Amino acid sequence: MRDFSRALRCRIPLAGRSCVLVTFVALGLTSISCKSRTFNNGAQVRQSGASEAIAPATEEERAKVELGLEYPFEAPERSYLFVDGDVFPYGRFGKDLIEDSTIKVDGEEIGVKEYLAKRGLKATPMSERTAILAYGANKDPRALRRKYNTKEGNAVYNIPPFPRAAVIPVVRSKIKDFEVVFGAHVEGYGGPPATIHHAPGAESVVFVNYLDPLELERMHATESVGTMYGAGRLNRIHLELESGAVITDGVRAYVDLYGALDFKGTTIAFERVPAAKRVSPTGDQPKVITYLSELMGEQPITVFDFALGNSRSKETRDKRNAVIQTHCFPFNYAHYSEEFPALPGAPTCKRKPQGAGAKSY
Numbered sequence: 001m002r003d004f005s006r007a008l009r010c011r012i013p014l015a016g017r018s019c020v021l022v023t024f025v026a027l028g029l030t031s032i033s034c035k036s037r038t039f040n041n042g043a044q045v046r047q048s049g050a051s052e053a054i055a056p057a058t059e060e061e062r063a064k065v066e067l068g069l070e071y072p073f074e075a076p077e078r079s080y081l082f083v084d085g086d087v088f089p090y091g092r093f094g095k096d097l098i099e100d101s102t103i104k105v106d107g108e109e110i111g112v113k114e115y116l117a118k119r120g121l122k123a124t125p126m127s128e129r130t131a132i133l134a135y136g137a138n139k140d141p142r143a144l145r146r147k148y149n150t151k152e153g154n155a156v157y158n159i160p161p162f163p164r165a166a167v168i169p170v171v172r173s174k175i176k177d178f179e180v181v182f183g184a185h186v187e188g189y190g191g192p193p194a195t196i197h198h199a200p201g202a203e204s205v206v207f208v209n210y211l212d213p214l215e216l217e218r219m220h221a222t223e224s225v226g227t228m229y230g231a232g233r234l235n236r237i238h239l240e241l242e243s244g245a246v247i248t249d250g251v252r253a254y255v256d257l258y259g260a261l262d263f264k265g266t267t268i269a270f271e272r273v274p275a276a277k278r279v280s281p282t283g284d285q286p287k288v289i290t291y292l293s294e295l296m297g298e299q300p301i302t303v304f305d306f307a308l309g310n311s312r313s314k315e316t317r318d319k320r321n322a323v324i325q326t327h328c329f330p331f332n333y334a335h336y337s338e339e340f341p342a343l344p345g346a347p348t349c350k351r352k353p354q355g356a357g358a359k360s361y
Contacts (some may be wrong), residue, residue: 234249
């Protein structure tokens with residue numbers, strides 16, 4: 001049912017467990033599901049500064065950090081159309097994702113144009129849209145809802161409400177010779193973000209978001225283009241879309257300006273990102289955060305508290321990132337054409353590639 005796509009989800013602490021509170025807006029239903037967590041009582045990491053105890057997390061902080069430790073979240077199983085917060089899986093793909101394709105609404109298949117017309121919406125033509133890789137949170141409908149919310153702004157991104165209903169085709173795809181790996185810095189949610197890295201022989205699942213000019217401008221703003229990520233064109237690639245299309249040139253991609261994390265001499269891929277073939281070892285946020293703590297030479301605390309420190313304090317993040325930044329691999333794909341380079345003073349990775357998973361070709 002379409003109402004279920006409007007579910008509001010938030011994580012809450014309950015009796016030492018992590019719980020997901022789900023409220024289905026249109027139905028007025030609420031459910032809670034819980035599972036045991038080990039972020040507070042599990043792996044120990046090392047914290048600089050040492051002697052001071054970390055103040056307990058507030059409920060808001062706990063929700064933010066626990067959500068961050070799940071990044072980059074599960075990949076959707078199918079391509080979908082995002083319509084002002086609603087999510088509809090594609091049914092039949094035509095030659096055009098808007099003009100002659102169908103989506104499934106309340107169990108029935110309907111043409112995209114017909115459905116949009118019923119809602120009084122007119123989508124920007126595909127010819128005016130930019131194809132951009134979504135390999136981290138941007139493939140997740142929850143992230144798109146935060147970025148394209150028409151009712152309220154977002155304090156995390158410091159952005160106002162989006163001025164109109166966003167209509168975004170999101171297509172599940174496979175890209176050859178690239179992996180989705182950990183970036184060489186930590187962010188405000190506590191852990192490292194994702195970036196892509198050239199890895200001949202790999203085959204990874206990514207998504208392609210088709211954004212119109214206004215949607216692309218908003219996406220650039222939320223990705224901190226020029227200060228956190230660069231953006232440019234990938235050419236001479238093999239990107240197979242679930243729609244049946246194959247892209248070989250011109251798809252856009254965000255690339256972490258800090259570079260890819262050097263994990264004991266190689267890159268480390270996100271284990272939650274599906275892949276038919278891998279080159280790098282895999283890991284999750286707790287595993288990589290534990291490794292990062294070793295680089296700091298810090299006193300033992302939990303994975304959760306290490307991430308909480310990053311989330312609470314920009315000074316802490318900057319200090320740690322200064323160390324992590326020296327353990328990086330730059331993005332050295334020869335057929336990447338940079339369109340939005342780093343701004344003056346922005347971080348960069350200047351270390352030469354090393355290791356089996358980080359060679360330059």
